[in-house]
Amino acid sequence: MNANFRRILNGSLALGLCALASTALADASDSKHVGRSTVYSQLPSDGLEALSPPAAIKAIAESPNSAPTEIWSTLEHGEKVECLDCIPYVSKLLFSSDHKTREISAWWLRRRIFGVFGPGEVYSQLLTTVGDQSQSENTRAYAANALGEFLDGAGIAPVATALVSDPSATVRNAAASALVRLNNRGPNGELATSLGDADEGVRLTSLYAVTHINVFGTSTDIASVAKLLGDSSAAVRRRAAETLGTMHVADSVAGLIAVTSASTESDAGVRASAAWALGQLASSLTSPADQAAARDAVTAIVNNDNEAQNVRDAAAIALRSL
16 A cells, blocks of 8 residues: 555646646737737737728828928838728829938839839839920829839830930939939930930949949040030039949050149049049059059149149059059
């Protein structure tokens, strides 16, 4: 009897210990999720997308008092929300005066196929709007912005056409920026043509575009950039010099040297940019004569006590490479 009793007692103790251990493990496991459950306790169970149900997307797009940050947050959370009825609401935001609102709206819309792409739908309307002279210049410019943000090749031709033919500098400037997003120089090299635009802002945006797309660099393209070293705008001349240096255009040595001297270039910023650009060409110069000419030009700047300090500093840095 005593032996049986001991076996029963030991078995009961073992079962009790197992139960206690299981409870402790369960409590420990639950404790790991206390913070998470608290944070998500107020959220619907079907995912974070439920933060932006269709009704919220429509409301945020329709309200004239919606802040850009509210719009951005709502559409970002609603990335995967399926709502065909929301498309007309969000498409209106493509013409908001706030560029971040236009950007996030295009981002949300380009993830939809139905209701956005296709004859007569949102994207098709943008393709028409960008070239419709009956629309205001802001409307055409916003359409160009949207076509760039949609990242679709179908937008390249109408945007490029607007870049060289629209009467509004605002639209042409937006078109140049759109080509940057589309990573394209235009089907007929319109970006090179726009470097000669009558508007300084368009020329500057086009120069920015030159170094931010992967398809610019024909001899005609380079010649269009180099020509701007003689532009009437100091800001354009400065960016042109920087562009030639960034692109490592070895054939631009003579043109850059010509604008390193105060006798031929009145703007110190341009002279500094030209000196910097000569240093950037160091690895691209294969002609000993070009190498010597570039080195002599920046050495002359370094040794010129009458030159502005920022120009001398740029030349000293360039000389290290030459």
